[in-house]
Amino acid sequence: MAVMSIADALKSAIAEEMRRDPTVFCIGEDEDIPGGMGGAFTVTKGLADEFGFERVINTPISEILIAGVCVGAAMVGMRPVADLQYSDFLFCMMDQLVNQAAKMCYMSGGQVKVPMVMRAPCGATNRGAQHAQSPESYFVHVPGLKVVCPSTAYDAKGLMKQAIRDDNPVIFFEHKLLYGSSRKEAGAINASSEIPDEEYIIPFGKAAIRREGKDITIVANLLMSHRAIQAAEILEKEGISCEVIDPRTLVPFDYDTVIESLRKTGKLMIIHEDHYNLGWGAQLAAYIAEHEIYLLDAPICRVAAYDTPIPFSPPLEEYVIPSTERIVKTARVLAEM
Amino acid sequence: MAVMSIADALKSAIAEEMRRDPTVFCIGEDEDIPGGMGGAFTVTKGLADEFGFERVINTPISEILIAGVCVGAAMVGMRPVADLQYSDFLFCMMDQLVNQAAKMCYMSGGQVKVPMVMRAPCGATNRGAQHAQSPESYFVHVPGLKVVCPSTAYDAKGLMKQAIRDDNPVIFFEHKLLYGSSRKEAGAINASSEIPDEEYIIPFGKAAIRREGKDITIVANLLMSHRAIQAAEILEKEGISCEVIDPRTLVPFDYDTVIESLRKTGKLMIIHEDHYNLGWGAQLAAYIAEHEIYLLDAPICRVAAYDTPIPFSPPLEEYVIPSTERIVKTARVLAEM
Amino acid sequence: MIKIPSKERALDMYEKMYLIRAYEEEIYYLFFEGIMPGTIHQSTGQEACAVGMLYDLRKDDYMATTHRPAGHDLAKGVSLKSMMCEMFGKAEGCCKGKGGAMHTGDFTVGAMTANAIVGGNLPIAAGVALAFKMQKKDNVVVCFFGDGATNEGAFHEAMNAAATWKLPVIYACENNLYSATTSIKITCNMENPAADRAAAYNIPAEVVDGNDVLAVNEAARRAIERARKGEGPTIIELKTYRRCGHSRNDACGYRPKEEEEAWYARDPIALFRNRILEEKVATEAELAAIENRITEEIKEAVEYAKNAPFPALESALEDIFWQGGND
Amino acid sequence: MIKIPSKERALDMYEKMYLIRAYEEEIYYLFFEGIMPGTIHQSTGQEACAVGMLYDLRKDDYMATTHRPAGHDLAKGVSLKSMMCEMFGKAEGCCKGKGGAMHTGDFTVGAMTANAIVGGNLPIAAGVALAFKMQKKDNVVVCFFGDGATNEGAFHEAMNAAATWKLPVIYACENNLYSATTSIKITCNMENPAADRAAAYNIPAEVVDGNDVLAVNEAARRAIERARKGEGPTIIELKTYRRCGHSRNDACGYRPKEEEEAWYARDPIALFRNRILEEKVATEAELAAIENRITEEIKEAVEYAKNAPFPALESALEDIFWQGGND
C-alpha cells in the first residue's frame, strides 16, 4: 500500500501495462523528453528510462497525426496510449477520433479492432477559454468510443489499466486540478488514494457510491464529484442527506446504480463542469425521464458550467463553473420541493 | 410566388444576400466550377456567373483552411457562407469551429464578432458511415454557435437569410434527402414550398407547428419532421392526435412552443436522425424534466438513430434510422400510457 | 521504355488490370440500371497505378486506400465476390454490407478498410508503418491518395512524421488532375502537388507515368525495397486520368475535351495490351481467353451477389464495440 | 551588417524592445510572487522579432499571434495598462479579463486576439488577408508562429492557400529551437522548418537572425512591400531563442547548457544597445533615460492593475453572442 496522486497512479498503471504487454506504447507531444515535464502534467515523465524511446514517442505538434498513428498502429496489434496535453486539442484530431477510431470496427464489418487510449487533461485552471474545457459530452455522443473520467487515484489506476486492455478506443479524461502532480495549481484538490500493491482493474460501467444518503441522489464526475462530497457534508449538517454517485465512466454508463439510489431518494441532481446545454447530464436526465420518471418526487436538477466559453478572470471562472456553494444552494431548493 | 426546392430556395437566399450586401461571399470545395456541380448538391451552382470568382471561391480540399478563412474574414467585416459538401467533414475543421469561431467574440471581451455560416449537408443516403451523419448535437453543445436545421424550402430560405445576417457563427444543416436538387436520391422527400416574391426572413428560435394535435407532442427536425407528419397522419386514423413541432433552430431553442403544446397533450415524443445517446433530444427531455415535469402525463419518449455508425446496406440503414413505422409504433405505446 | 517482364508476370498483371476495368464497367452498368444503392467513385483509367504499385507487395504487407478503392482492393487481392456483395450491401460483403462502396477492404489480404475522408488514411498508414517498425517486421504499407488530398493538413502531418521516423510506407499519389470537379491547378500552384512537396520533408520522390504499368511497378519496387530495408518513406506521384466521372452521374463538364481526348488515347490497358502483342509476349487469343474468363467471373459474381441475402437487421447493432477477448 | 537607422527610429525601436523585456521580467516576478493567476508563456529574448517585424506596419494592418503574445501585442501598440489589467483578470483588461495571458489583443490597434491553439492563427490570418484583398484595401497581416507550429496541418493548409491566392500575409516563424520541451530537431528533419518548406508552396522565404532587430526589420519591410503590392505572401524564419522557460516554472532542463550560453551571449537588446552606443547614435544617458521611463511606466501599470476592479460576475454571461445590430 502506498499513497499516490492521480498523476503517479496513472504512471504506475501505464508502466505496469507496458511491462506486461509489449504492444503497449506511449505517444504524445513532450511525452518524455529528458529534462522535460512528461506530457504537460508529469504523468509520463521517466517512462522512457525504463522503456526506451521506441515505446515512449515524442511527436511533432501534429494532433491529426497522433490520433491517426494510434488508429493505424492499433489496427495491427499495438495498444497506443496517447497524451494530448489539454483536452481542448481533441478538436484538432476530431476527424480521426469520430470518423476513424470510432467507426473502423463497424465499417469493416467487425474485421478489425482499434484498442487505443487518448488521454485528455481537462478542466478550468485560469488559462482562458482554449485551455479550460471539459469536453466529455462531445465524445459520449460518438457511437464506438468509450469515455472514462476518474476522480480518485485508486480509480485512475484501475480504470487506466482497463482502458489499455479494452479492445476499443477510449477517451480518458483526467482533471488538471485532481492530478496532485508536482505542477501546483490554485484550487487543486487532493485526490490521492491508497493504492494496493496487488494488481487490480476497475471494469467500465460501474459507478462508485462516494457517500450514502437518503434525500437526494447527486451524480457528479471528476472535480465535481469532490465538490458534491463537500456540499453533501455541508448539507448533512442541515439535515439534508445526499447520496453522491460518481459514474467513473460515461460510456458505458451505469444507469442502474443511479436508479437504485433514486428508489430511496426520489430526487436527482446532476453536476458537471461541462456546459449545461446538452452536457452529459442531459442524457442521464432524459434517460430517467424516459424509463424511471415515476421514481421522481421532484423535478430533475442539473448544475453545470454556464453556456459560455470559460473566462480567464479568476472570479469569473469561479462563477461560471459550479461551486460547492452553488451546489449547496441548489440542493436546498431541491430538498424543499 | 414560385414553387422551389430547398436547393433552389437556398440558392435564392444566398444570391439575394450577395446582391444586398457586398461583404457576403461563398467559399467551399467545388463551390462553383464551370461545368461542375455547385458544391455537392447544386446549391451554389451558377452563382459565379453573377458574382464572379472573387465572391464564389473554389478552395483546395483543406477544411481547416476553409473554416479558418471564414473566421478571419468575418472578423474584419466579411460575411462568409461556406459549404462543406458533407457534414461529416465538420470534424476535420472542428478546432476552428469550437475553439475559434465560437470563442472569439467572448475571449476578446466582445471586441469582435464572427458572422459566418457553415453549410453542412447531413443525413444518411446509402453512402456508408463517413458520409451519413446527422451531427447537429455536437454543435448544439458549443456555447457561441447557433444551429439551424430547416425542413422546408420556405424555412430554408428565410433561415438562410437570417443566418447570413446574424452576427454570430451559424452551423446550417441541410438534409440531403430534402434538397430536391437535380441530384436524385433514393428515399428523397419533396420539401418544396411556395416561396413569396417579397423578401422575408425567419428569426431564429421560433419553432413551427407543422400539425396541431391534442394527444401527443412530437418534436422532430429535418427529415424526421416529415416522417413525424406521415406518422401523425397514420395515427390520426387510429384516433391518436399528434401535434408536430419542428424546432427549425436547435440553438436558440424554442422551449416555449413545446411547453405550450405539452399543456394540451401532456405527452412528449422527440425524434431525430442524430444518435440516441446525448442526441439533441436529450437536452429537450432534460429541460422539460427540470422545468415542466408536472406537465407530463407519461414518460418522455425519444426515437433516434441507434447508437452505431450508419451502416451502408440499405435495409440496415433503414433499420438504424427512425422510420415512420417505428415512430407510429412508439406513439401507439405512448398514447396508451 | 521499361523492359517487359516474363510472360507469366505480364499476363498476370494484364489480368489484374483487366479485372479492374471489367469490374468497374460492370458496376457502372449496375448503377445505370438503378439496382445498386448509394454512389460510386470508379478507378477506370487508373488501373496501372493500382496494379503497378501493389503487384510486388506481399500478402501481409498493407494497403490503405480512399473513396476510390475498388482497383486497389482487387489488385491487393480482395475477392471479387466479396467486393460485389459489399456493393449490394449483402451479408457476404467483405464488410458484411456495413461498409459499402467507399469502405471496402479485407484485412486478411492486407487491404485496409477504405477511407472516405480525403487525407484520412495518410496518418493511419503512418501508424501501421510505425507498428511494423516497432514489431520489427519487414512489412511495408502502400498508401494511395489523390492530388486533391495533398492539400489536406493530414498530408503534411503524415509526411513529416513518416520522414522523421523513417517509416516503411510508400505514399502513392494518383494525380488524375482533378479533385471532384476542381482542377488541381487552381488549388495548388505546384506542378506536381505531391512530388514537388517531398523535399519539404526530405522524402525521396518520383514522378511516374501512371498509365504505364511497368513504369509504375519499377518505381514501386524501388520504394518497397527502400522501405523494407528501413530506409524510410517514398512519395510516388503517378500521372493519370479518370476515364469516368468523379462519381455516379458526373459527365465531367469541367474537363476540356482536348485534355480528355489526349488522355483517353493513352488508355493504360490498351497500352499494355499492345506492348504484349507487339513484343509477342502473348497472342491475341491468349489475351482474349483471359478477358473472357474475367468477364465470366464478373457475371457470376454479379449473379451471386444479386441473389445473396441481406444481413439480418439486428446485425446493424453488432460490431459497434469489439467484443472479443484480448488476443 | 545592416545600417543603423535614424536616431529617432533607432531609439524608438530600442524603447519598444526594452518595454517588452521589462514587461516580461515584471510579469515573471509577479508570478513568482504568486499574485498572478494562471500561467504565462514569455517572449524574453525574442524582442527583436516582435519589434523588427511589426515596426513598419500601419495601425490598420493586422497582427496575429500565439500563446506567447505579449511582445507582439506591445510592439503592435496594445497599451501597457490594458495588457497588465488583462493579466490580472481585471475589467479594464484589453479583453475585459475574459481572455487572459494567452488571448491578449486589441483590434483598435490591429492586434488580433491571441490564439493559444498552436497553428490555429495561421488559417485565420489567411482569412483576414483574403478579406483585405476582397475589400481592395492595401492592408497586410503579419502572422507569428513557432517552429513547432510548422508541423501542424493548419500550417500546410494555410501556406498553400496563401500562395495560391496570393494573399497579403507575412508568415513569421520565430524558430526558438524548441516547442515546449521538445527540440525541433527530433520532430522535423529540415534545417529550417518554415523556410525550407516554403518552396513546397512557391512562397518566397528568408532565414534571418532573429536577434538582430535591424535584420528582422529589413526582411519585414521587403515582405510588407511585396504584400502591399499584391505580390503575395512571404515566409520569414527568425532564428531566435527563449531567455526563459516555455511557461511558468520551467527550468529548461532539456536544453544543453552550451547552447543556452551561446544564445544568451547574443541578447537582442544588448546587441542593439551596443550598436547604438558604438555608432554613437545616442548616449548611455539617453538610453538610461528611456529605460527609467519604461521602468516607471511598468511600475505604474502594475499598481494600477493590482488596484483595478475585477469584472462584475454577471459579465461572465455577456459577449457570448454578439448582440449588436448589423454594421
Ligand SMILES: Cc1ncc(C[n+]2csc(CCOP(=O)(O)OP(=O)(O)O)c2C)c(N)n1
Ligand atoms: C475531408 C474530406 N473533404 C471533402 C471530401 C469530399 N470529396 C470526396 S472525393 C473528393 C475529391 C478528392 O480528390 P482527389 O484527392 O484528387 O482524389 P480523386 O477523387 O481524384 O481520386 C472530395 C472533395 C471528403 N470525402 N473528405
Ligand SMILES: Cc1ncc(C[n+]2csc(CCOP(=O)(O)OP(=O)(O)O)c2C)c(N)n1
Ligand atoms: C494544437 C495545440 N497543440 C498543443 C498545444 C500545447 N502547446 C502549447 S505551446 C506548445 C509549443 C509550441 O511550440 P512553438 O510552436 O515552437 O512555439 P513556442 O512555444 O516555441 O513559441 C505546445 C505543444 C497547443 N497549445 N495547441
Ligand SMILES: [Mg+2]
Ligand atoms: Mg484527383
Ligand SMILES: [Mg+2]
Ligand atoms: Mg518554438
